[in-house]
Amino acid sequence: MSSSADDQYRKATAFRALHTGPEPFVVPNPWDAGTARLLTGMGFAALATTGAGFSYTLGRPDGANAVGRDEILANARSIAAATPLPVSADLESGFGETPEDVAETIRLAAAAGLVGGSVEDSTGRAEDPVRPIGEAVDRVAAAVSAARELGFPFTVTARAENFFQGRPDLDDTIRRLRAYEEAGADVLYAPALPDADAVRAVCSAVGKPVNVLMGGPLRLSVAELGKLGARRISVGSSMARAALGALARAAAEIREQGTFTYGADALPYPELNALLGPGGDPAP
Template sequence: MDTESRARAQRFADLHREGCFLLPNAWDVGSARILAAAGFPAVATTSAGVAFSLGRPDHDWFAEQPSEDRVDRATMLGRVREIAAGIDVPLSADLEDGWGEAPETVAETISLALAAGAAGGNIEDFTGDRARPLYDEKLAVDRVRAARETLSAAGEPFVLVGRTDVLLVGGPLDEAVRRANAYLEAGADCAFVPGAADAETIGTLVREIDGPLNVVMGLTGNALSLDDLRELGVRRVTVGGSIARAMYRHLLSAARELADLGTFSYAADQLSQNELNGIFRS
C-alpha cells in the first residue's frame, strides 16, 4: 500500500471512532465520483449495483440460480480496483461472503481486496442455501478471525466489518446480537445488521452490541433520517443498492416512454453535459 492509499485508509478507520457518518454505495467509477463530488468522506461499493451494471441479478439463493449469474470474485474485485483508483476518498468493498465457505478463502479475499485498494470491507454470514441460510456460528466466527489475522499480518489500516443476515432470513434479534458481538470479538471493527429499520430495533442493537454498528437505509424509503440514527447511537449508515435501483427505475421509465409513447419528456430532468463533464474532470 502506497503512502497516499495508507493515509486514505487511516482516514476511513478514524471515521469509525466516534459520531455517525453516511457511507453511500456506488457501482462504478462514474457513480463513485459523483458521490465523492457531493462531499461524502468515503464511498462503499454495492454488490447488487455491480451485478446490475453487468446485466446480472444480485446474489440470492445460489442453488436456484445458474452459476454464471453470480458475479465472481475476480470480476467484483476488478471493479473495486477501478473505483478505488478513480476516486480520492476511501473505498469500502462489499465482499459478500468472501466467495467461499472456508476461512482460508475468506482470508485470501481480504488480501486481494487490500491489494485492490480497498480501505475496508464486509464479510457476511449468508450462505445462499435455503437449507442453511447462515453459516454455522462457529464457522462464521472463524471466517472473521481468519480475515483479521490476514490484516494483522499485512499491517495496513483496513476496516473489517462483520455482517450478519439473521434478520434478513427471518431469524430472531437476540441471535443477530449474539453473532454481531461474536464477530467483533473475533476481530471485526464494525458490526453490520441489515434488516433493522425501525427505531426500537436499531436502539436495541446499539445498546446490546459491543462496538460500532452499521445499518442500511433506503431499502424501503425508511422514514428515519440520519439525525434520527445519530441520536440512536448508530456509527455508520449505508444505502446498499438503493441508489442503483433508483437509477435503473429512471432508465426503465425512460425506456417505456420511448417504446410505448414515442415521447421524450424523460429528458427534461437530465443532468447537463457541462455539469457531468465538470464532475468527471475534477
C-alpha cells in the first residue's frame, strides 16, 4: 500500500469511527478548497461537500443535472487535497440511470481522494421526483458493492429524499431507509425532516447511524439531536447560502445606503490569512 493509500485508509477509518462515538459529530459542508481549509482550521473532525454550494460558485442554480459528475468530482478532489481531514461527498443520485453508473461513481469518488459519499433516491424529474423503492435499493446495493471492493472502508450514505422533494411521507421514508440499510448502506439520511418527533422516529427505526440535516427551519442543538438518536449532523448548503446572504446584504447596503458597515462582521484580514496559510491546518 502506497503512502497515499495509507493516508486514505487512515482517513476512512477515522471517519467511520466518528459515527460510533459517544456524541454525534458535525460534518460541515465546504464548497471549495478555501472554505475547506477555513473549516479545518476551526477544529472540525471531518468535512462533506455540498453540491448546491458548489453549483452557486459556478453561477448555476442547484438542481438535477445542473453540474456534471466530472465537475462534482473535480471540486471534491480539490477539497480533499486542501485538508488533512476525511472528506465525504454529495454524489447526488449517483450520476447515471443504471446501478453500474452508480458503482462507477463510487469508484471515481475513491480515486478523487474521498472516503465516503451519499447517494440519493431522487430522479431529477419534477413530475416524478423519487425513484421506486426497488430501483433505489438496487442503486444503493451497487454503491455498497463497489465500496466494498476498495482497499479501505468507504462510507456509503443512502438518502431518502421524500421530505426534501415535497413528499412528507414519514412511513415511506422509514420503509426506504430500512431497505437501504438492508442493502448495506453504512449511514442513513432523510434530509428536511420537519421536527424532533420525525428525527426520533427515523433514528429509532433503523440500526445504522443516521445523519440529520440542520441549518434550515429545524431548531435543535447538537445535544438535543444526540438525545433523539442522531449520530452525524450536516448543514448542506446552509453555510454557502449564509455566506451569499452576507454578500447580498453588503451589496444592498452599499447600493441603497452608500455605507460600508458590513465590514465590521468580516473576518479580520490577518486572521483569515493565518487560517488559510501554511500551518493553518491542525493535525487531524
